Amino acid sequence: MSVLKAERISKFFGHFPALRNLSFSFEPGSCVALLGRNGAGKTTLLEMMAGLSRPTEGTLTIGGRVSLLGHGIGVYDELSARENLNFFASLHPRGGDVDAWLEKVRLKEVAEAPLREYSRGMRQRLALARTFMGEPDLLLLDEPFTSLDDKAVALLQWLLAEALGRGATIVLSTHQIPEAMQLATHILFLEKGKLAYNGPRPEEMLGDSKWIYRTYGVAN
Amino acid sequence: MLRQAWLVCVKDVRMEFRGKEALNAALAFALVVLILFSFAFDPTSEQIREITGGLLWILFAFSGVLLVNRSFAREQSNDCLDILIASRVPASALLLGKAMANLVFILTVEAVCLPVFSLLYNINLFLLPQWLLLVCLLTSWAISLLGTVFAAMTVNLRLRELMLPVIVYPMIIPALAGAMQLTNVVALGKPPEGDDLIWVRLLVGFDIIFTALALGLMDTILVD
Known part of the structure; x- marks a missing residue:
């Protein structure tokens, strides 16, 4: 059964078509790299998957619990790490073990301190804990590798592999293709709001991150 | 849904009482x-x-709008609102939680201002405390609820501090009119009776109708 299914979805902003007639579906355990140039519609599509906006046409079906890591870290500066994770965990029946996650992202010693005292790296690790805690069925990640420090990149890749191992579906929109290709099982490649490629990750992408742009891009 | 609303309320109250930004501004005003x-x-x-x-x-309506203005703006600094919507927290739970938190803040301002008013103006407002409490609860809920709904609608506007009062004040006129009449009666030490009870019914009806409408429409307001 698909955890994510789009049937002929389009999104218009006024008369401008941001996305046109997209159809795709993904099974649990898929890791989808959402690729495309700036303005191709990646963030618009990700926002629709997150439920932040609705398709103008077509239907988008999402099954299970969704977790989003967007451009903002999605945690409250006025609360401590423990208060933040407690809040997000208690919103759902299987919210996750807060102590275990604080340990996992190495924030247990500073768990009671307010977030404004945290370094950038600590805040990023807390955001990762908030995103992956409680075993969500669908993970939506918008440029997750951008501005992460080395430790956070390693932690993110480990968390992604662990989530895939338990059968979660991951959609990650990124320009940092080499990092994404290590995990991606599928690629959705958007060009000017249209689906230019939808299928398994081509082997060529492992060694040549621009291959899909050359092969399926508008220039061709 | 009620459990999630309660969690949102507790979180908002904790955050505001920790920083006291909006509460201090409203109280000072x-x-x-x-x-x-x-x-x-x-x-x-x-x-x-x-x-x-x-x-x-009029004082409570003005300071109330100062308080509700922060309601959804509080969620914006790190895109927390997007996270809550994406994780499928019902929009009605968000609204209810935030409206309850705003009710706490408005009642806090009233709890400080009413004794100060009695002192400065030589009028004992506490002759019928149960009626005063009822009027405060019903009217503060109206301000809080409509303020929260419109705070959600205006959260992405650059001029939201200006737009929110412009939209909210006309909408709460019926509730304010009822509260003004009832407060005048209660200040005389007379329990509302006869024609005055119409204002109580108006406040109760206003709260019920707008609560139902807001809960039903909140999903449409927050998404897109």
């Missing part, structure tokens, strides 16, 4: 206005008794 008006009117005058309800509820 309310107290300054009370003090300024106390210089403008003679404390022994019968005129004050007649304007008690009007003065207090």
Whole structure:
């Protein structure tokens, strides 16, 4: 059964078509790299998957619990790490073990301190804990590798592999293709709001991150 | 849904009481206005008794909008609202939780201002505390609820501090009118009876109708 299914979805902003007639579906355990140039519609599509906006046409079906890591870290500066994770965990029946996650992202010693005292790296690790805690069925990640420090990149890749191992579906929109290709099982490649490629990750992408742009891009 | 609303309420109350940004601003504004008006009117005058309800509820409406303005703006700094919507927290739970938190903040301002008003204007507002509490609860819920709904609608506007009062005040006129009338009656030490009870019914009806409407429409307001 698909955890994510789009049937002929389009999104218009006024008369401008941001996305046109997209159809795709993904099974649990898929890791989808959402690729495309700036303005191709990646963030618009990700926002629709997150439920932040609705398709103008077509239907988008999402099954299970969704977790989003967007451009903002999605945690409250006025609360401590423990208060933040407690809040997000208690919103759902299987919210996750807060102590275990604080340990996992190495924030247990500073768990009671307010977030404004945290370094950038600590805040990023807390955001990762908030995103992956409680075993969500669908993970939506918008440029997750951008501005992460080395430790956070390693932690993110480990968390992604662990989530895939338990059968979660991951959609990650990124320009940092080499990092994404290590995990991606599928690629959705958007060009000017249209689906230019939808299928398994081509082997060529492992060694040549621009291959899909050359092969399926508008220039061709 | 109620459990999630309660969690949102507790989180908002904790955050506001930790920083006290909006609460301090609203309290300072309310107290300054009370003090300024106390210089403008003679404390022994019968005129004050007649304007008690009007003065207090205009004051609470103004300071209430200062408080609700922060409601959804609080979620914006790190895109927390997107995270809550994406994780499928019902929009109605978000609204209810935030409206309950705003009710706590508005009641806090009232709890400070009512004794100060009694002191400065020489009017004992606490002759019928149960009626005063009822009027405060019903009217504060109306301000809080409609303020929260419109705060959600205006959260992405650059001029939201200006837009929110412009939209909210006309909408809460019926509730404010009822509260002003009832407060004047309660200030005289008379329990509302006869025609005055119409205002109680109006406040109850206003709260029920707008609560139902807001809960039903919140999903549409927050998404897109």
